[in-house]
Amino acid sequence: MTGAPTPRPADRPVPRATLADVPAYVAGRPPTPREGVPTxxxxxxxxxxxxxxxxxxxxxxxxxxxxxxxxxxxxxxFEALGDELGVPTSHLAVGTGSVALLYHLVQAFCEPGDEVVFAWRSFEAYPIAAAVCGARAVQVPLTSDGRHDLDAMADAVTDRTRVVLVCTPNNPTGPAVRHAELAAFLDRVPAGVVVVVDEAYREFVRSEDPVDALALGRGRANVVVMRTLAKAYGLAGLRVGYLVASDEIAAAVRKCALPFGVSAVAQAAAVAALGCTTELAERVDAIVAERERVVAALREQGWSVPQADGNFVWLGLGEHTPAFAAAADQAGIMVRPYGTDGVRVTIAEPAGNDVFLGVADAFEPKV
Structure with a gap:
C-alpha cells in the first residue's frame, strides 16, 4: 500500500529532500592575476x-x-571509437565528458536507497552522482599510500549495492590499480553489480601490470570501462567522454542521456583526435617525463609523494592544505586544495612546474 505523498508548502516550490544531501562540485579555479607575475x-x-x-x-x-x-x-x-577499440558500436555510449556518463549510469541502475561503493578520497563527482539519484554513497578509505583498498571495497558490497566505482589512476591521489588485483576484485563482486573502471587518466600510466579494462570486460557482463578525451587528447573544453559496456548496459546509459548532448564541434574534434594518436602520444610522453622530474624533485626536497600515474601529483598536507594553497597562489600558481586532506597539482608547462617546485621547497612542514 502506497503511503500518502509528502506534503509541500503552498507558498513555494520545494526541491526533492534528497538534494539537500548533494555536495557541490568544486572546479579548479584559475590563478589570481598578479601584475608582473606569470601565472x-x-x-x-x-x-x-x-x-x-x-x-x-x-x-x-x-x-x-x-x-x-x-x-x-x-x-x-561511434564508428571511430569502435574501430579504435575493436568493439561493436552497440557496446558504446558517449556523453558530455565521462562525468555525464557516470551520472547517466547511476540514474539507470540506482533506485533511492540503493548503494554506490567507491574509494575515498576519489573523484568528487562520485558522491554527487549517487546523491542526485537518492542512492547512498558508501565511501571506503584509501590505504595510507593513496591506493584503493580493493579487499575492503569488496567487503563493503551488500545486497543493496548496485554500482561500484574504481578510479584508476585515482584522482586526486595518483596511484593506478594493477591488472591482477582488479581481476581478483572483480571475481569477488556479484555479477549483478555494475563495476565501473574509470580510466580518465589511463594514457599516463607507466607502472608495472597496467590494467587492461577492456580485456577484463570481455568475460564479465557487469564491467563498464569509462574514458574521456579531455585529458590526454586535450579536448577538455569540448566535453567528450565514452564508455564501453555490454549491449544492455550501454543501451540503458544511452536512454538516460540528454538528446543532442555532444555538440557537432565536439564530435568532429573527437573523431579527428582519434586519428592523431601518434602526435598526441608524443605529448603524453612529454607530460609523463615532466611528471617524473617533478616527483623526483619533490622527494629530494623531503616530500612523501604517492605513486603518480596520472598527469598530476598529490601532497597529503592535512591541516596545512590551506596554507600551501595560499602560498602557491601568492607565487602565481593555482593548485587544487581538498579541504584539509591535501592538494592536487597538475603537471603543466615546465615553467609552471618550476614555480610549484619552488613553493614546495620553501614550504614547511614537508609531509
Whole structure:
C-alpha cells in the first residue's frame, strides 16, 4: 500500500529532500592575476598543449554549421571509437565528458536507497552522482599510500549495492590499480553489480601490470570501462567522454542521456583526435617525463609523494592544505586544495612546474 505523498508548502516550490544531501562540485579555479607575475593554472588536470592542427581544422569546419543540430546518434564518433577499440558500436555510449556518463549510469541502475561503493578520497563527482539519484554513497578509505583498498571495497558490497566505482589512476591521489588485483576484485563482486573502471587518466600510466579494462570486460557482463578525451587528447573544453559496456548496459546509459548532448564541434574534434594518436602520444610522453622530474624533485626536497600515474601529483598536507594553497597562489600558481586532506597539482608547462617546485621547497612542514 502506497503511503500518502509528502506534503509541500503552498507558498513555494520545494526541491526533492534528497538534494539537500548533494555536495557541490568544486572546479579548479584559475590563478589570481598578479601584475608582473606569470601565472599558471595547475588546478584542473588540463593538458597544457593546444590541440593538433587537424583537430582544430575539424572543429572549425564543424562550427560553420552550428545553426544545425548535431548528429544525435554520434554516428561518425561511434564508428571511430569502435574501430579504435575493436568493439561493436552497440557496446558504446558517449556523453558530455565521462562525468555525464557516470551520472547517466547511476540514474539507470540506482533506485533511492540503493548503494554506490567507491574509494575515498576519489573523484568528487562520485558522491554527487549517487546523491542526485537518492542512492547512498558508501565511501571506503584509501590505504595510507593513496591506493584503493580493493579487499575492503569488496567487503563493503551488500545486497543493496548496485554500482561500484574504481578510479584508476585515482584522482586526486595518483596511484593506478594493477591488472591482477582488479581481476581478483572483480571475481569477488556479484555479477549483478555494475563495476565501473574509470580510466580518465589511463594514457599516463607507466607502472608495472597496467590494467587492461577492456580485456577484463570481455568475460564479465557487469564491467563498464569509462574514458574521456579531455585529458590526454586535450579536448577538455569540448566535453567528450565514452564508455564501453555490454549491449544492455550501454543501451540503458544511452536512454538516460540528454538528446543532442555532444555538440557537432565536439564530435568532429573527437573523431579527428582519434586519428592523431601518434602526435598526441608524443605529448603524453612529454607530460609523463615532466611528471617524473617533478616527483623526483619533490622527494629530494623531503616530500612523501604517492605513486603518480596520472598527469598530476598529490601532497597529503592535512591541516596545512590551506596554507600551501595560499602560498602557491601568492607565487602565481593555482593548485587544487581538498579541504584539509591535501592538494592536487597538475603537471603543466615546465615553467609552471618550476614555480610549484619552488613553493614546495620553501614550504614547511614537508609531509
Amino acid at each position: 599558471y593554472k595547475l588546478s584542473s588536470n588540463e593538458n597544457p598543449y593546444a590541440p593538433p592542427a587537424a583537430v582544430l581544422a575539424a572543429a572549425e569546419s564543424a562550427a560553420r554549421t552550428m545553426n544545425r543540430y548535431p548528429d544525435m546518434g554520434s554516428t561518425a564518433l
